[in-house]
Amino acid sequence: MKKFLCVVCAFVCANTSLWAGDTEAKNSETLKFSGRIQLQHAHDFTSEDSTETKDGFRMRRGRIQMDAQVNDFISAKFQIEVRDKSPQLVDALAKMKVSDEVTLKLGQFHAPVWREELRSSGSLLLVERSEAANMLIDNGVSGRQLGVGLAVEVTEEIDVELNVANGAGMGVKETPGSTIAKFVNDGKMLSGRVSGSFDDFGVAVSYAQNAYGSEELVNDGTNSVIAPDFNLNLLDGNLEIEGGLALGTNAYGDRVGTAPDDISWMVWDLTAKLVYMLDEPCSVAGLNGYEFAVGVTGLDQNTDVDNDEMMILRGGPAFLFGPKTRIQINAELTMPALDGVDDMFTLRTQATFNI
Numbered sequence: 001m002k003k004f005l006c007v008v009c010a011f012v013c014a015n016t017s018l019w020a021g022d023t024e025a026k027n028s029e030t031l032k033f034s035g036r037i038q039l040q041h042a043h044d045f046t047s048e049d050s051t052e053t054k055d056g057f058r059m060r061r062g063r064i065q066m067d068a069q070v071n072d073f074i075s076a077k078f079q080i081e082v083r084d085k086s087p088q089l090v091d092a093l094a095k096m097k098v099s100d101e102v103t104l105k106l107g108q109f110h111a112p113v114w115r116e117e118l119r120s121s122g123s124l125l126l127v128e129r130s131e132a133a134n135m136l137i138d139n140g141v142s143g144r145q146l147g148v149g150l151a152v153e154v155t156e157e158i159d160v161e162l163n164v165a166n167g168a169g170m171g172v173k174e175t176p177g178s179t180i181a182k183f184v185n186d187g188k189m190l191s192g193r194v195s196g197s198f199d200d201f202g203v204a205v206s207y208a209q210n211a212y213g214s215e216e217l218v219n220d221g222t223n224s225v226i227a228p229d230f231n232l233n234l235l236d237g238n239l240e241i242e243g244g245l246a247l248g249t250n251a252y253g254d255r256v257g258t259a260p261d262d263i264s265w266m267v268w269d270l271t272a273k274l275v276y277m278l279d280e281p282c283s284v285a286g287l288n289g290y291e292f293a294v295g296v297t298g299l300d301q302n303t304d305v306d307n308d309e310m311m312i313l314r315g316g317p318a319f320l321f322g323p324k325t326r327i328q329i330n331a332e333l334t335m336p337a338l339d340g341v342d343d344m345f346t347l348r349t350q351a352t353f354n355i
């Protein structure tokens, strides 16, 4: 009897431990939780302004994500982020599989523009996305947006994605009665991307346009961008090269009187990362590999104006602790073309824990 009880007990215990690892989803076939913690430290070597902090830590990202497979046709993703101390909704989208080739996306998610922007923040080649990526967001032609999209798998290699969104950025609603601001209006952002993925390389071109202001406001116009980008995997995937070029226009409408001239801008970025994996993890926190990445970014805010350009060089090593954890160290040198403006040198370190 004692032996029988032990067997029953062992059986129950074994099953209980299995149950403990599962997540019970009320409405979905599967539900997966994941998250990300990114702690960043930066040191500014150049600022001589005694009123400025030169050095410190910040919580770059604290994220929680849920991925649900509701049924064979519907999946959903929900991600919230706390950056520093500000919580925000990052991704909230549902995907509906219309056919084997066509998927409808609804909610808040990345507009299909700029390869670097579409890469997960947990696997960026350098600590931060480039200033080129930031300039596309600042001009309202990329980034996370609220709207709907259509993803079409044309062939095994060729994908097309189309998107209609508010164009007002993350979490910003556009509803009847809302007050018109720069990107909050009746005008919507339209974007699209055609991409080809082959064995060792990928190539794509994106287009976006976003109407800003309103006919009643002087700043009535449309921002647009066309942006080709690529990536290459060499040396059995240990060398990754990624780049992009974005040609943008901020066009002002036909306003009577004070409308300024249209502005053309250009940004580009080229980044490479070399990975070296150890044969076996070492005893220091399971260190199992190294990376070295370098990147160069060019910004020209107005192609008709001289001396407003900027070149940014970034690079440094990273230490891998298994597939989900790494510490990256980047030296960042920002070189404005304008005479009399000093270069800026920052050392940025980031620990990423994908959990």
Ligand SMILES: [Ca+2]
Pocket: 165, 166, 167, 168, 174, 183, 184, 185, 186, 187, 188, 189, 211
């Ligand atoms: Ca809008």
Ligand SMILES: [Ca+2]
Pocket: 300, 301, 302, 303, 304, 305, 306, 307, 308, 309
């Ligand atoms: Ca210029």
